[in-house]
Amino acid sequence: MTIRIGLIGAGGMGRAHLARIANDLSGAVITAVADINHDAAVSAAEPYGAKAYDSSEALINAPEVDAVVIATFGKAHAPDVIRCIEAGKYVLCEKPLATTAEDCLRIMEAERKAGKRLVTVGFMRRFDAGYQEMKAVLDSGEHGYATLVHCRHRNPSVPEGYTTRNMIDDTAIHEIDICRYLLGEEIASVRIDTPRATSRRFEHLQDPLVLVATTASGVLIDDEVNVNIQFGYSIECELVMEAGTVRLGDQEKVHVRDVHGNRNAMCQSHIDRFQTAFNTEFQSWINAVARDEHTGSTSWDGYAATCVVDAALESLGNGGREVSVSMIDKPTFYA
Ligand SMILES: NC(=O)C1=CN([C@@H]2O[C@H](COP(=O)(O)OP(=O)(O)OC[C@H]3O[C@@H](n4cnc5c(N)ncnc54)[C@H](O)[C@@H]3O)[C@@H](O)[C@H]2O)C=CC1
Ligand SMILES: O=C1[C@@H](O)[C@H](O)[C@@H](O)[C@H](O)[C@H]1O
Secondary structure, rough: OEEEEEEOOOOOOHHHHHHHHHHHHOEEEEEEEEEOOHHHHHHHHHHHOOOOEOOOHHHOOOOOEEEEEOOOOOHHHHHHHHHHOOOOOOEEEEEOOOOHHHEEEHHHHHHHHHHHOEEEEEEEHHOHHHHHHOOOOHOOOOOOOEEEEEEEOOOOOOOOOOHHHHHHHHHHHHHHHHHHHHHHHEEEEEEEEOOOOOOOOOOOOOEEEEEEEEEOOEEEEEEEEEEOOOOOOEEEEEEOHHHHOEOOOOOEEEEOOOOEEEEEEEOOOHHHHHHHHHHHHHHHHHHHHHHOOOOOEHHHHHHHHHHHHHHHHHHOOOOOOEEEEEOOOHHHHOO
């Protein structure tokens, strides 16, 4: 069975996803593209012989669309995710699932009514081989339980429109999700530390910052978010257990040894660092849709991450005091 995919949001991520579906993956074709920018929809659809739409609603209900990928701005996600659920179509929505906990709750309620998990959130790191190996080492139990996680999320630079809020709801949200995934438990409280700012930032930005979180069992997570580091895209993670540590390999790149030294080539963006993870995430989603099954992170994961983001933003606004994460009990639907 070939899955006919409609994409909403023909920007940077949307186009990268179209290219991977058409060139790297199997079992799916692109049949429709929607964007509020008509020219963007037309130019993205044309190479794939897909139909261009100005309205996401029309695309979701189009007969030539079996499943939907959403890659619009975070604020626009919730209404389209709910429309997909109401149309009974599987949807892979880029992170964040929504920008408010209330919208995430509305999405979960729509799924519960539909009686079926239809939503996958684009937390692609769950499909990265390094993070999966780290989880396997922890879950083996050989080294005892986890006590600490040290994370670093460094981007070479960000555009002027990117805000300090985005350092949490757009960037640190990846560590929030991956730590929940690795540890298999919720984050209970969070605070934001604000060290000396780099001069290489736009004036309005508090860069770097450190998100410090504590899980329900007391594991301490520190996440350095540093988005104007200049030299490249560098994602690090070390999990400390009672009798051992496990950390991500440096980069998903070859190792070079020459007269200048012994080094890895440096990734420059999420596209090259997580190319394989994105492909694995999308291939497993396509395969699952063909089997009429859910895969990957759920709406609950999107909700839980948003609740941690909300608490972190409150800490940022209150001078860095610790804030408890407030969330509903996990519904059995997502158990
Ligand atoms: N997983 C990852 O590592 C990454 C995920 N993202 C996520 O992907 C999503 C898109 O990000 P980018 O592609 O960088 O943004 P972008 O700004 O390049 O593209 C967004 C596109 O969505 C369109 N759009 C906005 N609202 C719309 C609506 N209501 N209906 C139809 N089209 C609409 C815009 O016209 C634009 O073409 C965001 O949720 C972002 O957080 C972005 C970068 C990396
Ligand atoms: O999701 C992403 C972007 O939206 C975000 O702006 C970057 O900081 C992240 O590294 C990238 O993975």
